[in-house]
Amino acid sequence: MGRFKKENSKDLPPLSTGSMSDIIFMLLFFFMVITTMRESTLFVRVNVPQGSEIQKLEKKSLNSYIYVGVPIDERKFGSAPRIQLNDQFAEVSDIKAFIESERAARDEVDIPFLTTTIKSDKDVKMGDITDIKQELRQVGALRLMYAASRRVKDTY
Numbered sequence: 001m002g003r004f005k006k007e008n009s010k011d012l013p014p015l016s017t018g019s020m021s022d023i024i025f026m027l028l029f030f031f032m033v034i035t036t037m038r039e040s041t042l043f044v045r046v047n048v049p050q051g052s053e054i055q056k057l058e059k060k061s062l063n064s065y066i067y068v069g070v071p072i073d074e075r076k077f078g079s080a081p082r083i084q085l086n087d088q089f090a091e092v093s094d095i096k097a098f099i100e101s102e103r104a105a106r107d108e109v110d111i112p113f114l115t116t117t118i119k120s121d122k123d124v125k126m127g128d129i130t131d132i133k134q135e136l137r138q139v140g141a142l143r144l145m146y147a148a149s150r151r152v153k154d155t156y
Helices: 020-034 092-104 126-139
Strands: 063-069 082-085 088-090 115-120 144-146
Touching: 063 092, 063 126, 082 092, 088 092, 092 126, 115 126
Parallel strands: 063 115, 115 144
Antiparallel strands: 063 082, 082 088
16 A cells, blocks of 8 residues: 655745845834934932922923032042033033023024923032022023922822
């Protein structure tokens, strides 16, 4: 008696890898377009206070950040709270030039929506924050936001 073998017609054809490189490059370009780079390196310690009424920003691209805190390298820069604008330490009098340069870098349509965010350490004196606010008021930067972390609810 002879044995008859059926051809196995259930095998799948080999997978074509010709378009795999196109898919990889599309993903690469997609992530390159949507990724934002860190704008500045922090030279000050910022442990933001906790808040109960926190809202998220709609457009983070329209934000200018002012960092206030004790320098990370205290031996080099001292232990007094310092102001950081972009990647350098600054004084209160430098805030006016900083805000004007931020406005010059934006479209004219976006200027009314620019928000200045103060990321301050919770141990910084309120007098320092008031000096910054007075300088912002003189420049006309009246949209102000304070960075805070969400308060952990107390459990009893």
